[in-house]
Amino acid sequence: MNKGILLKACVCVFFSVVLLCEALPTPPPGTDPKRGGLLGQRTCSQGLYPSARLCCLNCPAGEHQVSPCSSDRGSSVCSECPMGTFTEHSNNLHTCLPCTRCRPDQEEVQPCSPTNDTVCRCKSGYFCALEQPCEVCQRCRSCKDGEALVKSCTAHSNSECAKTPTPGTPTKALWWILGVSVFAVGGVFCVWVYKKRNPWLTCLPSPSPGHSQQNDDDSLLVPLNGEKSLKLCFEYFHVDMESKVHKRFFRSLDLSDNAINNANIEDRVYELLGVWLQREGQVATLHHLLRKLRDLDQNRTADSIVEKAIDNGHYERVVIPPLSGKSDE
CATH class of the missing domain: 1.10.533.10 (Death Domain, Fas)
Structure with a gap:
C-alpha cells in the first residue's frame, strides 16, 4: 500500500516538472543562453564599432552618434556637439562630454570647443605639481629673510629659495665649479699623455664626452x-x-x-x-x-x-x- 502511494507521488512530480519546463519562455533565435548575448557578435576594427551584426563607422571628433548605420561599414547618423560639450576623438557616444569649468583658483587658457575641452591653469601666485592630480592650486612659496629666490614659481612648480651666503665665504656652486674644472683639466691631461704613448689611438673616432656610442645623443x-x-x-x-x-x-x-x-x-x-x-x-x-x-x-x-x-x-x-x-x- 505504501509502495503504491509512493509510485503515484513520483509520477505526479514528474509531470509537474514537464509542465513547468514547457511554460518557461524560449530564448529568441540567435541568442546564446549561456552567454546571454547574440551569437556571432562581430569584432570590429579600429574606427568602427559593433551594432547588431554590423560594423559602423565612428562619428568624427566634435560630433556624437544619433543612430547607428544601416549597412556594414556604413556611416552612422551623427550630430554636432551643442555648445558647452565636446568630443576630442572619433567616437560612438550618444551624447558629447560636458566642458570643464575652471575652478575659482584657476584661469582659462583655452576655451572649450566642439573638439577640445577647456584648458585651465593655476592663477598667478599658485601652482599644481605635474606629478600630482590638480585638485587644488597651492600658494607659491615666499622666500624668508636670509634667503634668495633661485627659481620663480610657475603654474606647475613651486618657488625655490636658497640661503644667502655670508660675504667672503665660497658658495657650494663655486666649490662645485672648481671641482669640475680640476677634474676636466686632469682628464684632458691624462688623455693627452695616453695618446702620446699610443699614437695609433688618434686615428680612431672617439665618442662625445659624457656619452657612449649607444647613447641616444650620439x-x-x-x-x-x-x-x-x-x-x-x-x-x-x-x-x-x-x-x-x-x-x-x-x-x-x-x-x-x-x-x-x-x-x-x-x-x-x-x-x-x-x-x-x-x-x-x-x-x-x-x-x-x-x-x-x-x-x-x-x-x-x-x-x-x-x-x-x-x-x-x-x-x-x-x-x-x-x-x-x-x-x-
Whole structure:
C-alpha cells in the first residue's frame, strides 16, 4: 500500500516538472543562453564599432552618434556637439562630454570647443605639481629673510629659495665649479699623455664626452617605414611603461589632465599617443618620446623600447660621427 502511494507521488512530480519546463519562455533565435548575448557578435576594427551584426563607422571628433548605420561599414547618423560639450576623438557616444569649468583658483587658457575641452591653469601666485592630480592650486612659496629666490614659481612648480651666503665665504656652486674644472683639466691631461704613448689611438673616432656610442645623443634612430614605424612602436610604450608613470609622462607631452582622465584605461597609451601624434604631425619623433622617458628617470624602459624598435625592423640606428680634429704630430 505504501509502495503504491509512493509510485503515484513520483509520477505526479514528474509531470509537474514537464509542465513547468514547457511554460518557461524560449530564448529568441540567435541568442546564446549561456552567454546571454547574440551569437556571432562581430569584432570590429579600429574606427568602427559593433551594432547588431554590423560594423559602423565612428562619428568624427566634435560630433556624437544619433543612430547607428544601416549597412556594414556604413556611416552612422551623427550630430554636432551643442555648445558647452565636446568630443576630442572619433567616437560612438550618444551624447558629447560636458566642458570643464575652471575652478575659482584657476584661469582659462583655452576655451572649450566642439573638439577640445577647456584648458585651465593655476592663477598667478599658485601652482599644481605635474606629478600630482590638480585638485587644488597651492600658494607659491615666499622666500624668508636670509634667503634668495633661485627659481620663480610657475603654474606647475613651486618657488625655490636658497640661503644667502655670508660675504667672503665660497658658495657650494663655486666649490662645485672648481671641482669640475680640476677634474676636466686632469682628464684632458691624462688623455693627452695616453695618446702620446699610443699614437695609433688618434686615428680612431672617439665618442662625445659624457656619452657612449649607444647613447641616444650620439646616434640617430631612422624610421624604415615613415610615420608607420612610429605608430608600430606605440605597442612597446603600452607594454614596457609602468602605469604609475602614465600621468607624468603624458603631462610632460603637454596633454591636459582632462584628456588623460577621460582616456580608456585599457587603451590609454595608444589613445593618448595618437592624440599627441595628431597634434605634432610631421615633427613627431620617437627621439622626443624617449627623451621624455629619460627625463622621468625611466632609462630602462627607454632602452627596452629602442631595442624592440630596432630588432623588429621599425628603426635602424645610425651613429653620428664625432667631430674630428688634427692629431698631434
